[in-house]
Amino acid sequence: MRNLSQILSANQNSLDVSMKKTELRKILIEERKVLAENSKPQDWGARQFFRALDLLKLTVQELKKKEQENKIKVACYFPIRNELDIACFASETWLFPAITEDNQIMWFEFGDGKTEYIENKYGIKEKSEEHCFFYSENKPPLLLFVPGLAASQDGYRLGYGGGYYDRFLNKFKNNVTTVFCLPSEKFIFDSLPIDQWDEKVDLVIW
Numbered sequence: 138m139r140n141l142s143q144i145l146s147a148n149q150n151s152l153d154v155s156m157k158k159t160e161l162r163k164i165l166i167e168e169r170k171v172l173a174e175n176s177k178p179q180d181w182g183a184r185q186f187f188r189a190l191d192l193l194k195l196t197v198q199e200l201k202k203k204e205q206e207n208k209i210k211v212a213c214y215f216p217i218r219n220e221l222d223i224a225c226f227a228s229e230t231w232l233f234p235a236i237t238e239d240n241q242i243m244w245f246e247f248g249d250g251k252t253e254y255i256e257n258k259y260g261i262k263e264k265s266e267e268h269c270f271f272y273s274e275n276k277p278p279l280l281l282f283v284p285g286l287a288a289s290q291d292g293y294r295l296g297y298g299g300g301y302y303d304r305f306l307n308k309f310k311n312n313v314t315t316v317f318c319l320p321s322e323k324f325i326f327d328s329l330p331i332d333q334w335d336e337k338v339d340l341v342i343w
């Protein structure tokens with residue numbers, strides 16, 4: 138596990154939480170890019186997806202059955218910038234995020250028959266708002282694969298800084314099991330800069 142203060146310079150270590158997050162994002166996006174030159178994000182995704190199921194004590198068949206019985210809904214994301222790729226395992230019923238103007242997350246089903254994708258302001262593939270819905274407590278519990286750059290040993294997560302998942306989890310964490318897969322132990326820290334709105338994830342895999 139890496140020591141946070143060792144990867145930031147003395148100057149960076151004295152920054153406030155928000156600036157520290159910004160500096161750390163830059164460093165980690167670059168490190169992940171270098172790592173991706175030698176191994177593919179699809180391979181990281183495959184390894185970590187099956188490890189996640191193992192740790193959750195679920196086989197692929199059991200997960201499918203739970204999905205068919207509406208006991209569970211799986212959600213992930215379309216990867217950008219060498220994010221670990223789990224979307225390559227998506228079945229038609231998996232959910233993907235779309236972001237709204239007021240910074241909320243809506244969802245669409247991968248195989249909903251609406252084949253037209255648009256790009257959001259970050260260049261991420263999504264569907265237009267009329268084909269998306271808001272998650273609510275009366276829907277099946279979510280098994281949510283969250284994107285991000287790094288985790289702390291106690292389950293905090295560093296994302297790109299939109300706060301989308303923090304806001305979503307603040308509302309729905311009781312209905313959601315969050316799984317955060319990372320490409321290697323390099324992205325696990327003893328601690329991370331944390332704001333009061335940061336939500337922990339349930340399972341970190343590296």
Ligand SMILES: Nc1nc2c(c(=O)[nH]1)N(C=O)[C@@H](CNc1ccc(C(=O)N[C@@H](CCC(=O)O)C(=O)O)cc1)CN2
Nearest residue numbers: 214215216217234259261284296297298299300301302
């Ligand atoms: N693949 C993927 N999809 C996702 C997320 C994600 O992190 N990864 N999100 C997770 O929330 C949401 C989108 N949030 C995002 C927030 C910021 C940036 C981003 O590129 N930010 C710029 C800085 C922009 C600025 O100047 O404010 C950057 O990091 O360079 C991307 C996605 C929903 N979909």
Ligand SMILES: Nc1ncnc2c1ncn2[C@@H]1O[C@H](COP(=O)(O)OP(=O)(O)OP(=O)(O)O)[C@@H](O)[C@H]1O
Nearest residue numbers: 158295296297298299300301302303304307334335
């Ligand atoms: N529960 C919340 N209520 C209101 N604002 C929030 C909440 N959670 C996060 N935010 C806002 O989101 C912004 C970004 O938060 P942060 O830097 O922690 O993002 P992140 O966790 O890296 O991003 P993401 O969750 O999108 O991957 C902050 O400026 C904060 O104001």
